[in-house]
Amino acid sequence: xxxCLSHSNTPSLAHCNTPAEFMRKFLTLFSREVTSYFYSPIAxxxxxxxxxxxxxxxxxxxxxxxxxxxxxxxxxxFFNSVFFWFAFVLIFPLITMRLFAEEFKLGTIEPLMTAxxxxxxxxxxxxxxxxxxxxxxxIPTILYFVIFQYVTHQPAAASxxxxxxxxxxxxxxxxxxxxxxxLASVLTRNQIIAAVISFCAITLLFFLGLISFVLLDIxxxxxxxxxxxxxxEHMGTFSRGEIDTRPIVLYLSMTIVMLGLTYEAFQxxxxxx
Amino acid sequence: METVTAPDxxxxxxxxxxxxxxxxxxxxLLFLAAMVNYLGFEHYRRWDFSRDKKYALSDKTKxxxxxxxxxxxxxxxxxPETPITNDVQNLLT
Numbered sequence: 001x002x003x004c005l006s007h008s009n010t011p012s013l014a015h016c017n018t019p020a021e022f023m024r025k026f027l028t029l030f031s032r033e034v035t036s037y038f039y040s041p042i043a044x045x046x047x048x049x050x051x052x053x054x055x056x057x058x059x060x061x062x063x064x065x066x067x068x069x070x071x072x073x074x075x076x077x078f079f080n081s082v083f084f085w086f087a088f089v090l091i092f093p094l095i096t097m098r099l100f101a102e103e104f105k106l107g108t109i110e111p112l113m114t115a116x117x118x119x120x121x122x123x124x125x126x127x128x129x130x131x132x133x134x135x136x137x138x139i140p141t142i143l144y145f146v147i148f149q150y151v152t153h154q155p156a157a158a159s160x161x162x163x164x165x166x167x168x169x170x171x172x173x174x175x176x177x178x179x180x181x182x183l184a185s186v187l188t189r190n191q192i193i194a195a196v197i198s199f200c201a202i203t204l205l206f207f208l209g210l211i212s213f214v215l216l217d218i219x220x221x222x223x224x225x226x227x228x229x230x231x232x233e234h235m236g237t238f239s240r241g242e243i244d245t246r247p248i249v250l251y252l253s254m255t256i257v258m259l260g261l262t263y264e265a266f267q268x269x270x271x272x273x
Numbered sequence: 274m275e276t277v278t279a280p281d282x283x284x285x286x287x288x289x290x291x292x293x294x295x296x297x298x299x300x301x302l303l304f305l306a307a308m309v310n311y312l313g314f315e316h317y318r319r320w321d322f323s324r325d326k327k328y329a330l331s332d333k334t335k336x337x338x339x340x341x342x343x344x345x346x347x348x349x350x351x352x353p354e355t356p357i358t359n360d361v362q363n364l365l366t
Binding site: 071158159160161162164165228240241242243244245246249250253254256257260261264267268271272273 | 286288291292295298299302303306309310312313314317318319320321322323328356360
């Protein structure tokens with residue numbers, strides 16, 4: 001970690017309060033997080049696994065649509081299939097389990113916590129590092145649609161808005177679930193436990209909306225409330241090219257809540273017994 | 274030259290006070306998030322960016338709806354295998 005120099009050229013911590021200084025420290029931590037992803041073999045295994053599943057998903061959707069007329073586009077089918085759901089729910093524990101748990105286990109958290117950086121800088125850098133890796137996972141899927149259009153000379157989506165909607169929804173859902181994973185990882189020093197906690201929480205959150213299919217005799221208010229939290233429904237709406245402000249508010253606010261809880265849990269190392 | 278005094282015994286940290294502070298912060302955070310979500314749920318906007326605007330009401334429909342004086346209750350019956358069932362459901366939610 002770096003120590004900033006004050007005007008008298010003596011190392012001091014009291015002069016580090018300018019926004020530029022904060023930003024520089026954040027960027028140092030952030031680049032450390034991003035590069036550490038690509039130094040570990042897990043990143044490439046996750047990338048490969050994800051490419052296989054999303055590729056199979058894409059292939060299945062196309063061969064299904066080849067056989068019968070369907071009222072939706074390839075892009076809609078791709079983002080709303082069971083294949084997509086399973087791969088989607090599984091990648092978050094894999095990405096986030098090591099964030100804090102590994103540092104606790106290896107003891108590298110001690111120099112990080114005694115370094116002249118704020119705790120929230122550490123939490124945010126870990127979160128955004130994971131977010132960058134998550135976005136890298138999705139980049140190849142854009143290629144699928146490009147190749148599809150090149151080969152078949154057919155539009156893969158009904159409109160450009162459908163692309164924007166579905167990738168915006170991926171970003172929002174990704175932010176929320178990655179922050180859930182951050183919280184799970186900060187609670188334990190065992191990566192497997194962190195993965196199990198976040199997998200359980202994310203699966204329940206993601207499939208919450210399906211309750212309204214199980215319980216048929218619920219009031220329309222409850223149904224509306226369940227719809228408000230239903231990630232599957234949000235993905236359906238956004239991938240059709242409809243932009244709704246409700247999920248945007250929900251996921252941004254819940255991300256902030258989860259990161260706040262992560263921060264408190266991380267900082268509690270300093271005062272709890 | 275600065276005089277450096279030896280620090281006396283480290284003061285014990287007040288765990289109870291910090292703990293209460295953290296609990297208060299968490300409660301405030303949750304309360305704020307709940308309020309934001311309540312407002313977001315009540316006041317929302319929705320834009321249709323699909324090409325044929327299949328999921329938005331047409332201007333004609335909006336004009337008819339604008340002329341309504343009181344609340345109107347419409348009951349629609351659909352067989353689930355009708356091809357437009359899904360579209361109607363999407364439009365009504």
